[in-house]
Amino acid sequence: MIRRRPSVVPLLLALTLLVLGSTACVSNGSSVNGSGSLSSEQAARAPGMAGFPSLAEVVRVAAAAADEFLIRQDGADFAGDLPLSHCTAADTAADFSPVWTSSPPHQPADAAYGIYRLTYDPLATPVTLTVAWDTPPAIAADCWIGLSDWVSGNWHWEQLPEGSELELASPERYSDAAQHCFVAVLVLGETACSLATIGYGIPAPPTGDGYTLYTPLSDTMTYLIDMDGALVHTWTSPYKAGATGQLTEAGHLLRLADVNNPTFSGGGSAGRLEEYDWDGNLVWSYDLSTSTQCTHHEFQPLPNGNILLIVWNLYTKAEMTAAGRNPAKMSTAVCWIDSILEVRPTPGNGGDVVWEWRIFDHLIQDFDATKANYGDPAVHPELFDVNLAGSFIPDYTHVNSVAYNAALDQVVVSLPLFNEIWIIDHSTTTAEAASHSGGRYGHGGDLLYRWGNPKNYRAGGASDQQLFGVHNAHWIADGLDGAGDLLIFNNNAGTPQGQQYSTVMELTPPLNPDGSYDKPGTAYGPAAAAWEYKASPPASFHSGTMGSAQRLPGGDTLVCSASQAWFFELNPAGEIVWEYTNTFPQGGSPVVFRAIRYPLDYPGVSGLQ
Numbered sequence: 001m002i003r004r005r006p007s008v009v010p011l012l013l014a015l016t017l018l019v020l021g022s023t024a025c026v027s028n029g030s031s032v033n034g035s036g037s038l039s040s041e042q043a044a045r046a047p048g049m050a051g052f053p054s055l056a057e058v059v060r061v062a063a064a065a066a067d068e069f070l071i072r073q074d075g076a077d078f079a080g081d082l083p084l085s086h087c088t089a090a091d092t093a094a095d096f097s098p099v100w101t102s103s104p105p106h107q108p109a110d111a112a113y114g115i116y117r118l119t120y121d122p123l124a125t126p127v128t129l130t131v132a133w134d135t136p137p138a139i140a141a142d143c144w145i146g147l148s149d150w151v152s153g154n155w156h157w158e159q160l161p162e163g164s165e166l167e168l169a170s171p172e173r174y175s176d177a178a179q180h181c182f183v184a185v186l187v188l189g190e191t192a193c194s195l196a197t198i199g200y201g202i203p204a205p206p207t208g209d210g211y212t213l214y215t216p217l218s219d220t221m222t223y224l225i226d227m228d229g230a231l232v233h234t235w236t237s238p239y240k241a242g243a244t245g246q247l248t249e250a251g252h253l254l255r256l257a258d259v260n261n262p263t264f265s266g267g268g269s270a271g272r273l274e275e276y277d278w279d280g281n282l283v284w285s286y287d288l289s290t291s292t293q294c295t296h297h298e299f300q301p302l303p304n305g306n307i308l309l310i311v312w313n314l315y316t317k318a319e320m321t322a323a324g325r326n327p328a329k330m331s332t333a334v335c336w337i338d339s340i341l342e343v344r345p346t347p348g349n350g351g352d353v354v355w356e357w358r359i360f361d362h363l364i365q366d367f368d369a370t371k372a373n374y375g376d377p378a379v380h381p382e383l384f385d386v387n388l389a390g391s392f393i394p395d396y397t398h399v400n401s402v403a404y405n406a407a408l409d410q411v412v413v414s415l416p417l418f419n420e421i422w423i424i425d426h427s428t429t430t431a432e433a434a435s436h437s438g439g440r441y442g443h444g445g446d447l448l449y450r451w452g453n454p455k456n457y458r459a460g461g462a463s464d465q466q467l468f469g470v471h472n473a474h475w476i477a478d479g480l481d482g483a484g485d486l487l488i489f490n491n492n493a494g495t496p497q498g499q500q501y502s503t504v505m506e507l508t509p510p511l512n513p514d515g516s517y518d519k520p521g522t523a524y525g526p527a528a529a530a531w532e533y534k535a536s537p538p539a540s541f542h543s544g545t546m547g548s549a550q551r552l553p554g555g556d557t558l559v560c561s562a563s564q565a566w567f568f569e570l571n572p573a574g575e576i577v578w579e580y581t582n583t584f585p586q587g588g589s590p591v592v593f594r595a596i597r598y599p600l601d602y603p604g605v606s607g608l609q
Helices: 040-048 055-064 317-322 603-608
Strands: 002-004 017-020 087-089 092-094 111-119 128-135 143-149 154-159 165-167 180-188 192-200 210-216 221-225 231-236 240-247 253-258 271-276 282-287 293-301 307-316 334-345 351-358 401-405 410-415 420-425 449-451 471-475 486-490 503-507 531-534 548-551 557-561 566-570 576-581 592-599
Touching: 128 143, 210 240, 210 603, 221 240, 240 271, 240 293, 240 592, 253 293, 271 293, 282 334, 293 401, 307 317, 307 401, 317 334, 334 410, 410 471, 471 548, 486 548, 548 592, 557 592, 566 592
Parallel strands: 401 471
Antiparallel strands: 002 576, 017 192, 087 092, 111 180, 128 165, 128 192, 143 154, 143 180, 210 221, 210 592, 221 231, 240 253, 253 271, 271 282, 293 307, 307 334, 334 351, 401 410, 410 420, 420 449, 471 486, 486 503, 503 531, 548 557, 557 566, 566 576
């Protein structure tokens, strides 16, 4: 289902109204005559008809309503949805039986209405009532607008013209001292239509207009939709998604594919990166799926044309023990530890590995003093404690995102099982990346910065943890609000309090002019996020696994609540101004790992203009 809303402003309330034709049996208690206007008798009787609430009744119910909607229906997606058999006003069922004073143009069962409360200042607002349709009525003349006439205390009815804009004579009659205006929308006839917005003046479109790309995990197809939720392009692969895909400036789709590696069967498993042109032809692929290595979750194209890949590497129990892992914490024979590869594509197929960074080269432990990496994790936060976590699963480090900052030549990754993000130096050689020195920042492949869970390096306790199941850590791009900050999808922010919910966090790291990071206290700062979105109620937005967020031009933020298969766009005030619920594939799971918005001027979508 697609729901598009403009930003909420005092003069405009945006709703979704589904007129369901003959199934919506609530009818206005007025009719039209053959000339297409209300008869004088009907105009006089309409406000007091038994089949339609009087203005006095509407005011009384509105005063008791707990929200901005007057007509409600239990179980409706929006309070503005029209019911099938009756309306519910302020949670009280009220059957409005139709009463007609003369033969109507359609049967009463073929009509439906909704009543909305708007805020309207006639002295400061254009005197034009605008109705915007997702899908307009088949016959424009079938739509009538009723306005609250505060002078007479009755409804004033006018037929909505073709242009869906109604110029109001004496507009001050329709708004009371509190600037409240009630508007009834009546649609006649066997028609199916969708009302997007209603209000005074022309609503501004959402700032994030463009196209949204996503690949459901259970699907072999990748989808590109417009702002109305219409499908504008698809690509098909022989393989289900290996988590995510991206669109290049050339209009090519880069997509991870799950080749069903029998060894690496964890969440996000891929094994293959594919490139399809706009017409769906496979033009390049890179395979890394063996008994000891497999790509997974995400990739990151670089400015030089190379691609960063997240790779699982298999280590035996003996290798882990040699690295200082406590055998008592190992219940399986193998362990998967991540690395980041930089691959330079070769024409046609395949690629060359030109850089590699491995977590295994940056371990510390205080379990076995005979090992070379023995030390105090509290003294070396730049290293990873190989004995973290009380239980062992094969997919131990489970890096689930990778992003790049060209100005800093740094890479950020997220680790949901350890509830942290890490930043490393990309300027190193592969040899330097395996060491503790070298590169632009002089620390080789050691961690330059980490945040989210300071107890991992013994600089805090459970109460200091701020990330829970983190995904999609990345820098906000230049030219966008918050440029240079990190945007993070925090999956289970409510876990410590017992209520599960997700948040989106914007983090301002303690960056020095030279690109290094301060560690002023025992834990890396900052103490709190610079901005955080939490829904109301919080549990209404919760993706226990996966998910993403993207800062858009104009300051809005696109969020993918993965397990809810729900995309929504937030304005800077945290209000939802656009949303979409995925329904693909038909008959399969609609869960989506990530959604990416491309603006209208992005070169990769120029063919759609």
